[in-house]
Amino acid sequence: MATGDVALGNAEPTPGTKDDLSARKPVINDFSIQVATVNGSGSQSANSVLLRSIFGMGIPVSGKNLFPSNIAGLPTWYTIRASKDGYVARKKEIDIVVAMNGETAKEDILSLPAGAVAIYETSLDLQQYRSDVVCYPVPFDKLTAAVCPEAKLRKLVKNMIYVGVVAKIISLDMKAVETALRRQFAKKQKAADLNWAAVEAGYNYAAESLPKQDPFVLERMHATEGKIIIDGNAAAALGALFAGVTVVTWYPITPSSSVVEQLIDYLKRYRVEPDGKATFAVVQAEDELAAVGMVLGAGWAGARSMTATSGPGISLMAEFAGLGYFAELPGVIFDIQRVGPSTGLPTRTAQSDLLSIAYLSHGDTKHVMLLPGSVKECYEFAIAAFDLTERLQTPVFVVSDLDLGMNNWMSEPFEYPEKPLDRGKVLNAEDLTRLDGFARYKDVDGDAIPYRTLPGTDHPKASYFTRGSGHNEKALYTERPDDYQNLMERLNRKFETARTLVPHPIVVQDGKSKIGIIAFGTSDFAVIEGRDQLRKEYGVETDYLRVRAFPFTREVHDFVASHDRVYIVEQNRDAQLLSLLKLDLPAEDIVKLRSIRHFNGLPMDALSLTDEFVLQEGI
Amino acid sequence: MATTTAPNPKVNRLGLQVLDYRGGKTTLCAGCGHNAISERIIDALYEMGVQPERLMKLSGIGCSSKSPAYFLSRAHSFNSVHGRMPSVATGALLANKTMKALGVSGDGDTASIGVGQFIHLMRRNLPLIYIIEDNGVYGLTKGQFSATADLGSKLKTGVINDLPAIDTCALAIQLGATFVGRSFSGDKKQLLAMLKAAIAHKGTVMLDVISPCVTFNDHEGSTKSYKYMQEHEEAITEVGFVPHFEDIAVDYDAGTTYDVQMHDGSHLRLRKLRDDYNPNDRASAVKQLMEAHEKGEVLTGVFYLDTEKPSFTDMLNLVDQPLGTLPESRTRPSKQVLQEIMSKLQ
Incomplete structure (x- = not known):
């Protein structure tokens, strides 16, 4: 089943006929592709090549990996969204599905909206289920066998066949595909050649046997020049590197592990001195209690220290967090949020650690949180966190999430920090x-x-x-x-x-609208798109404030005070940001707050926001 | 009134008096073994000439963990979280590997709530002197058994301990600690010699010091009382220590005595009191500890010693200066590095 519909329960096929599909206007640079595979099948490289090819054509693009908590064998979906308008939120509707997983193929095609496209292994015979979907059957196994004599590599190479097929169908520039592919296999010439042969085989098959019947096409743009692609965890690691981190501790936990793994790579490369000695120490601790204990011990003794974790780790760190607050110890803790409570959905995203971190530990305790809403902010807030923790002598939490941390995002290149390190009040x-x-x-x-x-x-x-x-x-x-x-x-x-x-919020306010929206972190993407939808489809103007830190700065109070109604948009059940605001705002402003929440484990999409907004506004 | 000149106060090799190694007034019970241990720590640091500012004292929670307040006021101290001192000490030593570090824990703090961190501390061979002030009971909560209480020992209330004791020394040896011994707070000479050797060692020193609790565990039926220790202590070796700054004047019999050169050039002399004693043999050390338990003996002395194994901070191959105070020029890569990384991501 396509994940766009998994949690939303609208897997009913929309009635329609194929005749309606012909003579549709082309849809240029504005659609989403979903690849349904099995985890452990090696589709990540193929998906990455697709993403980077579109990026290489100058078209704004984003990718999301929706994967199970499993090593191999369970369904995985990768969604790529091309958006000429630069929208990077998850798109609820899938336009093109590549159904590579026989187990879910039937559901994958059933859950598509009318007019969508399905690409699948010919033998699956999916066209029987939908007459209102454009079907492109492809003999994947046969094509793979022809280009890949070595049987054990076929499972991997097969993925590149669909890259070729998709490339032909949506007019992906093959030069861009080849550049992306050669980059992917930069150090493995043989693998690059083999995979490129597979891409070409897919492309040629589509060119010969699959006449174009759908409206989805790409056209070159110039919207990605100078931009980078990076995941939020790598960005956070880069921030720590340029913040001069010296002690790093961790206990592996999804989705935070790649913060430290990527940081280790950077440290080994850029922080070993000519005599081979390291200006950093990394310790894989026995658990999160030890990881944070080491961070605070190191901070006490003068190091710039950090750890990265996720929800269950935050729970374990509670006692030490209280010590850090009360004894006034520096240390940076990255929380890459996943779905809780308890083990929850370890590979799905949420913004549901906000309240527990704000007051983590017993007694009267409260903590500083930085709330990045982009990969660039993951980098910048990592640097800011180290300065703040030493300036304030208290633990500082950088609260990211799985969506930001583990997915690839386009970004402006990161800037070199202008200010020197702030080591705080230390007497010699x-x-x-x-x-x-x-x-x-x-x-x-x-x-x-x-x-x-x-x-x-x-x-x-x-x-x-x-x-x-x-x-x-x-x-x-x-x-x-x-x-x-x-x-x-x-x-x-x-x-x-x-x-x-702490970092100030980003405020978009024209002084005319009486309705405000407040969000933080990755909800930003849905809010940006949702505000445009509200304007275009309903003629409703809204102001927007994105909170970037706790405690809330003055602007947050002013924003609420200057609006009649303020929608708090967040990805958790209990309206955690709204609850924190209630504790901070005067009584006359609390009554203005309304809540829009999204908490099914998938990244928030714009429609979920606008539908709920329209409902509550009674439009 | 006759005038007398005060005699010159006695000083150590740094020119410091014992007074410079003192701490605050103890708030533990009169007669508590922990106070005697604090005294021996002061003596050892004074006699070894450790600069007080070059030492970090760390502890967890409990009566034992209060004691760093009672010695060496001139050293930075960290009274942390129950059972979690090892992680704090690890972080502190990573930030500044040039410091000496002394951790004081108790039997509950180590063998119950802290056993997880204790185990991993031993594995890492962190250069830390880890002292367990071991009385078999929780004092601050008024006398419940801890996990080092012996099977069959009796509380004041008459409750009998029906679970086996964790032998922290056997555990430490198995896990990779490089200096493991047990002593008794009442055995001044042995404890002082072991503490001085501990200061000379580089790697984890694990000393379990039986330290009777006069209030909750010094009665008939306790196996951690002064009386029980006087009757059941069995020294496995005689411990002699010659610091590196003193001449090795006294000869020893190589047939009966192990002479171990410590990391700083000091000599630890371990005279066998049992034929099968060998401080380089982990298996034999654990076997003797197990056998002693069976016989109701409390073995003391240095059980195991390895002066070769690299310490945790050595293994990390850190720069010579403390990481915590490295200048920005050595910790923040250049603008060119960022540009290089950015161009690769384009």
Whole structure:
């Protein structure tokens, strides 16, 4: 079944006849292709070649891998969306399906909208199920055998046949395909040649045997020049690299593992000195408790330290997060969100860790979160997170998700950081001589951020006692009521300082509309497209604010205050962003908030937003 | 009034007095074994001439873990989370591998809630002196059994322990710790010699120090009481230590004594008190520990020693300077590097 419909329950074929299909206007650079395969079949390279070929033709494109939590043998779908308007949200309707998985092929074709296209192995005989879908049967096995004498490679090479078939059908530039393919197999000439032969075989078969009956075509554009393609986890890893990270700990967990795996590659390449010694340490820890413990120990001793995890890891890190908050320790934690609760759907996306991170750990605790909404922000916020955590002396969470982290996205190239590293308030031996000592937890500057020293500072007054139990300004143990209360109030003031330092929201406001939309992270893609739909189809103008951090900055309050109704759009069941806003906003503004939620494990699409918006607005 | 000149205070090789190694006043019970251990830690660091600022003290949670407050105020200290000190120590040592690190834990903090992190600490051979102040009970929660309590031992309330004890030394040897021993808080001489050797070692030192809890576990029926230890302690070896800055004056009998040169050039001399003692043989060490349990003996001494195995921070092949204070010029790659990466992604 096509995943566009899996969770939405509308797998009923739309009635229609093939005659309606003829004489349709061409649909140029605005459609989606879904490849239905089995995981472990090696289709990733083929899909990547398709994506990059379209990118190479200058057409805005995005790809999404919808995969099971399994090594091999279960259904997987890869969706590629070409969009002349630059929309990169998931498109609910599939226009072209490549049904390579016999197990799901029938459902895959049944769930297509009328007028769509199905490409499939001839022997599956799928045309019997739909008369309103353009069917292109292809003898994949026969074509594969002809170009690939080696039987054990056929499973992989077969994927490139569909690349060739699709290329012909949608007028994909074969030069762009070859460039993408040679790039994919850059270091393997033989593999490149074999796969290219398969692409050509598919192309030639389509040219000879499959006359064009559908309207979907590509035409060259110039919208991708200078742009890069990268996944959010690699972007976060690059951010950490250029933030000068020195201690990295992790416990493998989908979908965060590739943050550290890709970071290790970068570190080995760019952070080993000429004598072969490393300016970094990476430790695969025994669990997430140890991973975050190491991060805070390293941060305490002066390192720029980080770990990457996902929901279950966040739960395990709770106790240490409280220690980090209370004892004021730096450390960066990347959370690549997946669907919870519990094990949940480990390979599906969600924005449902927001509330648990905001107040992670027992007692009065709250944490700084950065909320990237693009791969570029994954990079930039990674850098910002290291500066903020050392400036604020508290753990900082970078909250991304599977959709952003594990999928490839187009982006402007990343910029080199302009500011030097901010290592925060650290006193050295000379400072201590000048000041004749220091009080670790004293608010000297009025910003509620105290000064610290690092172990190894060569001064008899450098040391202090770090603890998660009650402590006074001099870091001595205390259970005195006023000491505790003063400390907790200072930590609260420090959170107010954080409010002035975190990334500001992106606001699109013309001053005329009375309806606002607030979203964060990957909901952005659906909101951008949804606002255009509302304007074009319903004549409704909306303003938009994308939150990029917690605590919320002043602009968020102002935005809500200046609108009559504000829709909070997010990918979780419990309206977590809305709940956090409620705790922050004055009573008269809370009543303005409305909720639009999407939580089926698939990335949010624009229609889910606009349909719900229209319903609630009573349009 | 007659005037007298005060005698010059005694100083160590750094010119520091014992006073420079003291900590805050203890808040543990009078007679608690942990206080004696703190005293020995002070003596060992003083006598070895460790610069206080070059040491990090870390601990978990519990009576034992409070004790870093009672020695070496001039060292940075971190009283962390219950059972999780090993991870904090690991991070701290990665950030600054040039520091000495001493971790103080308890039997609950190590063998119950912290057994997972303990195990992986031992595997990594992190250069950390890990001391278990082992009394077999939870003191702060008023005397429940911990996982090192012996089978059949009795609580004050009369409750009998019906589960076998975890032998942290046998576990540490099996897992790869490179210096493993057991001592008794009441055995001043042995404990001091072992602590001094621990300071000279590079790699994980795991010392299980039986440290009676005078309030909850020092009664008849306890196997961790002063009386029980006086009656059942069996030293497997006599421990002598000659620091690298002193002359090796005393001869030893090579037939009965192992002379081990430590990482810093000090010598550890282990005189056999049993024929089958061999500190280089892991299997034999574990066997003797198992047999001692059967006989109701509490073996003490250095059970296992490996001065060759690389420590965790060595294995990572880090630059010589602490990672934590490397300048930006060595941690942030150049603009050209970013441009190179970006062009590859186009």
